[in-house]
Amino acid sequence: MIPAALVTSAAVLLFWALSDWGYLPLVLGVAGGIVTDRAGLSRKLGQDLAIIAIALTWISFISLHADLSDAGIARFAIALGGAVLIPYSISRWLYRDHAVRFPWAGGRWTRRMWTYIVVVVLAAYLILPFYFLTSGVYRNWPAVEDWNTIARLFMGVNAVGLWDELFFICTVYTLLMRHFRPWLANVLQAGIFVSFLWELGYQSWGPLLTIPFALVQGLIFSWTKNLLYVVTVHLLFDAVVFLVIVHAHHPEALPIFPLVHGF
Numbered sequence: 001m002i003p004a005a006l007v008t009s010a011a012v013l014l015f016w017a018l019s020d021w022g023y024l025p026l027v028l029g030v031a032g033g034i035v036t037d038r039a040g041l042s043r044k045l046g047q048d049l050a051i052i053a054i055a056l057t058w059i060s061f062i063s064l065h066a067d068l069s070d071a072g073i074a075r076f077a078i079a080l081g082g083a084v085l086i087p088y089s090i091s092r093w094l095y096r097d098h099a100v101r102f103p104w105a106g107g108r109w110t111r112r113m114w115t116y117i118v119v120v121v122l123a124a125y126l127i128l129p130f131y132f133l134t135s136g137v138y139r140n141w142p143a144v145e146d147w148n149t150i151a152r153l154f155m156g157v158n159a160v161g162l163w164d165e166l167f168f169i170c171t172v173y174t175l176l177m178r179h180f181r182p183w184l185a186n187v188l189q190a191g192i193f194v195s196f197l198w199e200l201g202y203q204s205w206g207p208l209l210t211i212p213f214a215l216v217q218g219l220i221f222s223w224t225k226n227l228l229y230v231v232t233v234h235l236l237f238d239a240v241v242f243l244v245i246v247h248a249h250h251p252e253a254l255p256i257f258p259l260v261h262g263f
Contacts, residue, residue: 001184003032004176007049007056008191014060015195022060026053048099048175051090055083055171056192064199066141068152076156080163087171099178100171106226113229116220120233124240129247129257131209138248140201154242160200161238165231168193168214169221182222190214213237 006029013022030053034046062079066072091100132138144150168189176185193214194207202210221230247254 001180003029003036003045003049004180004188005029006032007052008188010053011056011192011195014056015064015199018199023057026056029053042179044095044097045179047095048178051087051100052172052175052192054090055087055167058086059083059196064196066156066201068142068149068156073152073156076160080160080167084163084166084171087175099175101174102166102170102227103225104228106224106229109226109229113224117233117236121236121240124237125257126259127209128240128244129260131204131206132241132244132248133260135204135206137201137204137206138245140203141245143249144246150246153245157238157242157245158235161234162231164193164196165217165221165227165234168196169217169230170227173218173221177222182218186215186218186222189218193217 006025010022010024010026010029013019013025015022030046030050032046033042033049036042037044037046059079062075067075088100092098141153142149144153172192173185173189176188179185180188190211194210197210197214198207217230217234220233221227224230243254243256247257
């Protein structure tokens with residue numbers, strides 16, 4: 001567990017503390033995984049931690065602060081796209097174990113699954129406006145002034161939401177579950193997930209929201225084995241995030257959150 005915990009702590013340093021010292025536990029974690037494998041205490045832990053470490057290093061080369069310019073969108077596309085494609089390519093063509101997969105289909109959605117979607121949307125509507133407006137973190141996203149930037153914000157929020165599930169759940173969580181019980185793998189991936197979201201803009205008391213969200217997304221994936229469902233839940237949540245950010249910058253243009261009127 002120690003090597004994996006070092007990799008998670010590296011993400012905390014790289015994306016939360018914004019410290020280059022994060023590369024040290026990243027290297028130590030991978031090295032520890034390799035040593036553990038050679039000692040016969042694990043199997044392929046080192047190579048799986050190396051995949052995660054490579055992806056985290058790739059992401060760390062750019063600032064994660066929201067940027068809706070052409071250059072900013074291009075940087076995000078290259079950094080986040082590479083963080084998914086590189087681990088997938090290594091797993092499929094170098095290691096040939098196909099450990100990183102994207103199981104879009106997962107059977108019929110149950111009444112329980114539909115009920116949870118309703119709960120998520122309702123909770124997002126009630127909680128997110130209060131969080132963004134009282135903490136002021138909506139200022140971490142650019143003020144949208146015209147339809148072009150509004151469209152860019154909508155696409156950006158949804159693209160990052162989709163990427164979150166492809167990387168943190170289908171890549172990090174899946175690789176960690178090859179070595180640890182689901183609850184422990186979930187805690188480890190959540191530490192990386194929340195650190196990323198912190199630099200992205202979910203600061204102040206945001207971790208009180210993002211930590212449970214990251215853990216629940218992992219649990220849902222373990223429960224359903226259905227990436228489409230997990231992505232749907234996330235994008236509906238992010239749709240409310242988008243509306244709150246627009247409302248925060250232009251409350252008179254989008255007065256749909258009366259419960260936080262006056263903040």
